[in-house]
Amino acid sequence: MRNLGSLVVFAALVVAAASSGSAFMPGEWYAALNKPSWTPPNWVFPVAWTILYILIAIAGWLAWRAGGWTPAIRAWGAGLVLNALWSYLMFGRHDIALALVDLCALWATVIVFIVTAWPISRSASYLFLPYFAWVTFAGALNFAVWQMN
Template sequence: MPGESQQTSGPLITPRTGLARQVSVLLGLLALSYTVSLLGSMAILGNASGWYATANKAPWTPPGWVFGSVWTVLYTAMAVASWLVWRQRSAKTRGAMTVYGIQMLLNLAWAPTFFGMYPVWGDAALWLAFLLIAALALAVTVTVILFGLINTTAGLLLLPYISWIVFSASLNLYAAANN
């Protein structure tokens, strides 16, 4: 009837649904994730054979190659999750993507703080890194919730990420307390 609002059950048909736009945004989000990964890796590689090689590490610390493998999968899942949320034309999308951006910045800040600042600041850098990773865990938790409210698959894709962050926080806490 005239004057009635129509409700749709799926995403609205918008320019966001064009295939070329979908692919370019997905590739952009993958590039963003891998750039954050690359920048973090630079701080790690620059110090992994230095102070960290002789540092007191948690007994549950996995071999170094595990970190690169896990992070590759996680950064890919993060990009796909953010793309799934971006695809939804929802009032909640902007807020969810803003929190996603905040957690990406916290993620980017952690490795240079933990690995790069230790030679200068000593254990204070490890405690600062622990505060960063705790804030990251909180931001990722909020991202999981917000993403999940918009797209269930996107929220689920981030669950391994929050699990890995909590695990990494335990490694950071051990290092801060024992070095």
Template structure:
């Protein structure tokens, strides 16, 4: 007779782990953690490549809102956020793991991937898009970051049954996205 692990939270009964479920092996967990970190790091690197020449270019010349922080703030904040985002993905994956079966948290993982895609689009569109497309790039970037913020809220809700920590990680991420949205809007309004 299989018993339900304590701490399963509000997961539907068919998703709760039982003693018959084998969790991922430690090597598999480490490999998955590394994969999440590498994917998120790739997004960070591509974003920094898209913004590097433009931060000291057009962005340095643009009018900004008074609460725009110094450029040195962005790297450390995004580094912490990207590490947390990778951790959240791994926690969701691990909680939904079922040996020999599709991951039971695949809906939440699909939303996780959607937010990664949107995240990976914003920086190139906002920074590298402006020299190519002008102000239209800022508007497209605004649509992307608003969609990203909505997706992060959706991800937090979808992740909660699997990992309260993963859902909680979405809070500082969302707050930073809302702050970045205000900066994006400021660039549009002031330039």
């Protein structure tokens, strides 16, 4: 499964996780929340996530191809689950605090992936750097929204 065909599997896993974002949309509840002035406009989120999901799939595939079932792949998979869970917690349950806890755990899995993928695929680690930056920003935004509401 380490050939190009496995890229399709990684892409499908990412699409499945991303689908939670479309299943649980921000809606009126989120629009009514107080948000910091540095909140990006709504159109930024789908653009950023589309790019990030592509990078996440490729990074996971590169790490898999280089090493198989390594700690990096386990962190990648755990992060994908936490990524999917965030939309449900924030927009489905309207639980800003629990979404923040989830995001902190996701942030940790991103770091673990970067560190554990480094010895087997530096390219995979590099591809996760924009994800790390975005999750860091998203965590700050989630925290600010939680504090303001």
